[in-house]
Amino acid sequence: MDLDLAAKLQQPAHSKIVLCVLDGLGGLARSETERSELEESDTPNLDRLTETSDVGLTMPVGVGITPGSGPGHLALFGYDPYRFDIGRGVLEAVGIDFELGPDDVAARGNFCTLDADGNISDRRAGRIASEKSAAIVERLQAIEIEGVELFIEPVREHRFVFVLRGSGLGEDVTTTDPQSEGVPPVFAKGTDSASERTASYVNEFVVKAAEMLADEPVANGLTLRGFATYPALPQMREIWGLRAAALAVYPMYRGLAKLAGMSALACPGGMEEQLSVAREYWDKFDYFFIHYKKTDAAGEDGDFAAKVRALEEFDKHVPSLAGLGADVLMIAGDHSTPASMAAHSWHPVPFLLNSPFTRGGSVQHLTESECLGGSLGIFPAVEALPLAMAHAGRLKKYGA
Amino acid sequence: MDLDLAAKLQQPAHSKIVLCVLDGLGGLARSETERSELEESDTPNLDRLTETSDVGLTMPVGVGITPGSGPGHLALFGYDPYRFDIGRGVLEAVGIDFELGPDDVAARGNFCTLDADGNISDRRAGRIASEKSAAIVERLQAIEIEGVELFIEPVREHRFVFVLRGSGLGEDVTTTDPQSEGVPPVFAKGTDSASERTASYVNEFVVKAAEMLADEPVANGLTLRGFATYPALPQMREIWGLRAAALAVYPMYRGLAKLAGMSALACPGGMEEQLSVAREYWDKFDYFFIHYKKTDAAGEDGDFAAKVRALEEFDKHVPSLAGLGADVLMIAGDHSTPASMAAHSWHPVPFLLNSPFTRGGSVQHLTESECLGGSLGIFPAVEALPLAMAHAGRLKKYGA
Numbered sequence: 001m002d003l004d005l006a007a008k009l010q011q012p013a014h015s016k017i018v019l020c021v022l023d024g025l026g027g028l029a030r031s032e033t034e035r036s037e038l039e040e041s042d043t044p045n046l047d048r049l050t051e052t053s054d055v056g057l058t059m060p061v062g063v064g065i066t067p068g069s070g071p072g073h074l075a076l077f078g079y080d081p082y083r084f085d086i087g088r089g090v091l092e093a094v095g096i097d098f099e100l101g102p103d104d105v106a107a108r109g110n111f112c113t114l115d116a117d118g119n120i121s122d123r124r125a126g127r128i129a130s131e132k133s134a135a136i137v138e139r140l141q142a143i144e145i146e147g148v149e150l151f152i153e154p155v156r157e158h159r160f161v162f163v164l165r166g167s168g169l170g171e172d173v174t175t176t177d178p179q180s181e182g183v184p185p186v187f188a189k190g191t192d193s194a195s196e197r198t199a200s201y202v203n204e205f206v207v208k209a210a211e212m213l214a215d216e217p218v219a220n221g222l223t224l225r226g227f228a229t230y231p232a233l234p235q236m237r238e239i240w241g242l243r244a245a246a247l248a249v250y251p252m253y254r255g256l257a258k259l260a261g262m263s264a265l266a267c268p269g270g271m272e273e274q275l276s277v278a279r280e281y282w283d284k285f286d287y288f289f290i291h292y293k294k295t296d297a298a299g300e301d302g303d304f305a306a307k308v309r310a311l312e313e314f315d316k317h318v319p320s321l322a323g324l325g326a327d328v329l330m331i332a333g334d335h336s337t338p339a340s341m342a343a344h345s346w347h348p349v350p351f352l353l354n355s356p357f358t359r360g361g362s363v364q365h366l367t368e369s370e371c372l373g374g375s376l377g378i379f380p381a382v383e384a385l386p387l388a389m390a391h392a393g394r395l396k397k398y399g400a
Numbered sequence: 401m402d403l404d405l406a407a408k409l410q411q412p413a414h415s416k417i418v419l420c421v422l423d424g425l426g427g428l429a430r431s432e433t434e435r436s437e438l439e440e441s442d443t444p445n446l447d448r449l450t451e452t453s454d455v456g457l458t459m460p461v462g463v464g465i466t467p468g469s470g471p472g473h474l475a476l477f478g479y480d481p482y483r484f485d486i487g488r489g490v491l492e493a494v495g496i497d498f499e500l501g502p503d504d505v506a507a508r509g510n511f512c513t514l515d516a517d518g519n520i521s522d523r524r525a526g527r528i529a530s531e532k533s534a535a536i537v538e539r540l541q542a543i544e545i546e547g548v549e550l551f552i553e554p555v556r557e558h559r560f561v562f563v564l565r566g567s568g569l570g571e572d573v574t575t576t577d578p579q580s581e582g583v584p585p586v587f588a589k590g591t592d593s594a595s596e597r598t599a600s601y602v603n604e605f606v607v608k609a610a611e612m613l614a615d616e617p618v619a620n621g622l623t624l625r626g627f628a629t630y631p632a633l634p635q636m637r638e639i640w641g642l643r644a645a646a647l648a649v650y651p652m653y654r655g656l657a658k659l660a661g662m663s664a665l666a667c668p669g670g671m672e673e674q675l676s677v678a679r680e681y682w683d684k685f686d687y688f689f690i691h692y693k694k695t696d697a698a699g700e701d702g703d704f705a706a707k708v709r710a711l712e713e714f715d716k717h718v719p720s721l722a723g724l725g726a727d728v729l730m731i732a733g734d735h736s737t738p739a740s741m742a743a744h745s746w747h748p749v750p751f752l753l754n755s756p757f758t759r760g761g762s763v764q765h766l767t768e769s770e771c772l773g774g775s776l777g778i779f780p781a782v783e784a785l786p787l788a789m790a791h792a793g794r795l796k797k798y799g800a
Binding site for chain 1: 401402405409757759760761762773774775776777779780783786787788789790791795796797798799800
């Protein structure tokens with residue numbers, strides 16, 4: 001649904017919507033058993049819920065497109081993932097809970113190793129230990145650049161976040177990473193006047209950092225890429241009239257939710273705590289995004305059995321999840337992460353919506369194959385929120 | 401997938417993609433048996449492949465739209481058939497292997513019969529024999545027009561191809577065909593200055609041709625329509641990074657493939673030769689388009705039994721087709737041609753994709769009805785190539 005139309009159609013209600021995202025939910029059959037992770041797992045609670053729900057498969061972005069976490073979640077939050085593109089630098093910053101603002105340009109930084117001629121000999125500085133990297137970042141924080149505020153924050157190993165803050169900065173800045181070894185880092189360039197000015201700040205930083213890092217044995221160079229400004233996403237409250245809360249353990253998902261205008265509530269302890277915080281704040285919000293990471297982590301590790309376990313562990317929380325008493329409960333995935341591929345994939349993702357207004361169907365298990373016969377068919381993930389809004393009595397009639 | 405996005409996401413790989421198009425594949429049940437051509441045919445090899453493939457139905461252009469061969473194939477080649485419109489004149493030219501260039505405007509020509517008053521009495525000149533028509537075309541080839549090069553080539557019966565070559569020509573030229581009998585041919589008009597100039601060349605030709613044809617007993621007039629310039633399609637190599645080859649017997653399909661940037665390899669002998677040429681050139685290309693015409697020809701003839709036979713004959717080649725060892729094998733149709741309609745139709749078309757990353761499903765036969773329950777659902781034909789690219793490991797992740 002077009003967001004302008006959404007803003008026109010939305011109406012207040014007392015209903016509650018819960019979106020529970022099982023990260024990387026979709027899978028593929030492993031050849032030994034010809035059964036997928038979902039087919040192999042024993043999930044009696046999810047099965048019971050499935051029987052009384054509308055189910056289908058979401059297409060996260062488009063046919064054949066393997067989404068990153070950004071587009072995968074934004075689509076479920078109702079944002080056209082083609083239109084709202086979150087840059088790598090921004091994701092990296094929100095991923096460490098850095099509070100990005102509208103005057104910021106963020107980039108992902110990598111420490112690298114330069115040889116005697118200044119050429120890159122290791123693009124990741126031997127994946128230097130996080131503590132060592134953090135110490136070097138602290139040194140770099142002393143750098144000052146006139147006309148702009150500078151933030152450098154450690155991430156993990158050789159990675160750090162680089163943020164420039166100032167008015168009129170631009171994000172169309174080319175990477176300083178030559179993308180190969182045996183050549184030196186390159187200077188950043190801007191493709192419009194705001195970005196040119198930004199590039200000159202970047203290059204000033206790079207020169208000063210190079211002097212400062214010259215005595216480092218391994219991380220004696222750096223590269224910056226994925227320059228991106230804070231994306232001014234239309235806020236969920238304004239579009240959908242939803243006071244939205246995020247219950248996510250990992251910073252990146254909290255960060256993505258905050259970009260959409262959600263309040264990220266603290267719940268570092270995992271599902272049990274996430275559900276308990278949801279109960280605590282039940283009256284304060286209309287929409288709750290609950291993020292479950294273990295399915296994706298197991299899939300990325302290529303660990304089929306661990307993904308099955310993650311699904312079965314999730315299943316134990318389903319009674320509490322359903323017990324929240326939401327008017328609309330969605331169980332969805334941001335993308336597939338088949339253990340057999342040990343990576344995100346393009347495959348459509350099982351989806352379930354429970355409400356008093358579902359048609360239901362004959363589906364017994366929330367699996368890739370059974371969902372094909374579900375009442376929702378295969379549909380774009382970006383339509384999940386409008387569908388939930390309808391079930392929640394929060395959308396007016398269209399036209400007379 | 402937007403082609404700019406495709407160009408950004410594509411990455412090199414050693415994988416091979418094969419698209420085998422059974423022209424006019426989709427059909428309709430005949431009332432006697434309530435079974436379609438695909439349902440009636442005995443295709444054990446295709447059945448076996450179907451069991452381990454993702455299947456669905458492609459929507460060639462849009463709901464209710466009956467595609468010509470141009471849009472039907474372009475969609476399968478990844479081009480939005482609404483955006484990339486191949487004019488009739490161009491199709492007619494590529495259909496006879498005429499090498500169109502960027503400075504050309506092509507049109508379809510028809511010989512017609514004029515009465516004593518110069519009015520059209522037969523728009524197709526009694527479907528004059530091809531040999532006779534070719535002789536008249538040869539006479540017309542003597543015509544010269546200052547400022548532009550002129551090509552006239554016979555097609556079949558009363559049809560010929562008319563091409564103007566020169567810089568700055570326009571394609572927005574109106575037809576000289578009044579579309580009815582009892583009235584004279586009309587002069588061409590251009591709707592912009594380049595097209596006006598083009599129309600004046602066209603009219604000069606028409607006047608000279610009229611003088612030359614005055615003594616012809618039947619084909620004493622002509623009309624021209626479907627003026628179109630060479631469409632500068634983005635090339636498959638640039639967009640998708642694919643070295644693409646076409647294995648098609650009929651010139652029109654070779655021509656369409658060439659417009660997309662494919663190399664059209666000679667294989668006049670049919671499927672066996674097409675597959676053998678594919679094997680011969682296996683290392684030289686990443687993508688092979690193999691065209692099978694018999695299904696459509698039988699459908700167009702309204703010959704249900706012949707279409708069944710064409711499907712069964714194709715089935716005998718399936719082991720060799722699968723034996724090519726493609727990483728991704730698609731079996732598709734450019735549109736439906738139900739024998740009961742003896743014409744192209746708008747019905748969605750059975751589609752199969754085989755790769756190690758398919759989810760598969762419960763479908764046993766590649767038929768219109770069973771494909772409805774397939775893992776791909778009904779999807780736009782233009783998404784077939786992105787899907788194949790994903791399965792071939794040739795698309796990067798979208799977004800971070």
